[in-house]
Amino acid sequence: GDSVTQMEGPVTLSEEAFLTINCTYTATGYPSLFWYVQYPGEGLQLLLKATKADDKGSNKGFEATYRKETTSFHLEKGSVQVSDSAVYFCALSPREGGYQKVTFGTGTKLQVIP
Amino acid sequence: GAVVSQHPSRVICKSGTSVKIECRSLDFQATTMFWYRQFPKQSLMLMATSNEGSKATYEQGVEKDKFLINHASLTLSTLTVTSAHPEDSSFYICSASLPGGVVSPLHFGNGTRLTVT
Numbered sequence: 001g002d003s004v005t006q007m008e009g010p011v012t013l014s015e016e017a018f019l020t021i022n023c024t025y026t027a028t029g030y031p032s033l034f035w036y037v038q039y040p041g042e043g044l045q046l047l048l049k050a051t052k053a054d055d056k057g058s059n060k061g062f063e064a065t066y067r068k069e070t071t072s073f074h075l076e077k078g079s080v081q082v083s084d085s086a087v088y089f090c091a092l093s094p095r096e097g098g099y100q101k102v103t104f105g106t107g108t109k110l111q112v113i114p
Numbered sequence: 115g116a117v118v119s120q121h122p123s124r125v126i127c128k129s130g131t132s133v134k135i136e137c138r139s140l141d142f143q144a145t146t147m148f149w150y151r152q153f154p155k156q157s158l159m160l161m162a163t164s165n166e167g168s169k170a171t172y173e174q175g176v177e178k179d180k181f182l183i184n185h186a187s188l189t190l191s192t193l194t195v196t197s198a199h200p201e202d203s204s205f206y207i208c209s210a211s212l213p214g215g216v217v218s219p220l221h222f223g224n225g226t227r228l229t230v231t
Contacts (some may be wrong), residue, residue, distance in 0.1 A: 044158075
């Protein structure tokens with residue numbers, strides 16, 4: 001079945017450091033890929049997405065590129081801020097159109113210290 | 115953008131009682147909603163898929179009689195935890211997807227922290 005593997009956390013960085021959170025996936029066909037962010041005590045928010053190979057999703061300074069050859073969707077940010085502290089979930093969806101079940105990774109907690 | 119409202123955000127109940135959690139899509143119609151459970155430091159576990167006007171589809175290992183799901187309208191799904199026990203204490207999150215012909219990421223509620231004493 002489909003699966004998503006993320007690097008274990010927590011990841012602790014100083015403000016303005018470069019961030020990479022690794023994510024690889026296993027799926028049949030051509031899934032859509034997502035990064036969701038969860039701030040403390042809240043639900044998940046979509047951070048960015050990519051729907052086909054070589055697409056780059058970007059939002060709020062975060063980027064991730066859909067790499068089919070390596071089945072990866074690593075999240076990067078050039079300069080993190082304290083406000084980026086949260087849990088980040090990589091996810092995939094096997095279907096296009098309408099609703100779909102989403103498979104989540106286990107999440108990576110990011111702590112940014114001033 | 116699409117908004118999903120979940121209520122209550124926190125609830126504490128005594129063992130043996132039932133708790134109802136509401137999930138509403140505020141500015142769109144959601145024929146399908148999803149209910150997840152999140153354990154500490156773990157990912158979201160899909161519990162069930164809630165379909166408007168029909169029975170919910172439960173994932174393997176989820177007790178249908180314990181976690182009652184009702185999706186009576188296009189904007190409201192409810193999850194009732196019946197005869198709650200301390201092991202049911204968890205963070206429950208609902209989500210809904212915009213209908214349409216393109217990939218539609220899920221929109222999540224803010225979750226409900228259930229504590230059973």
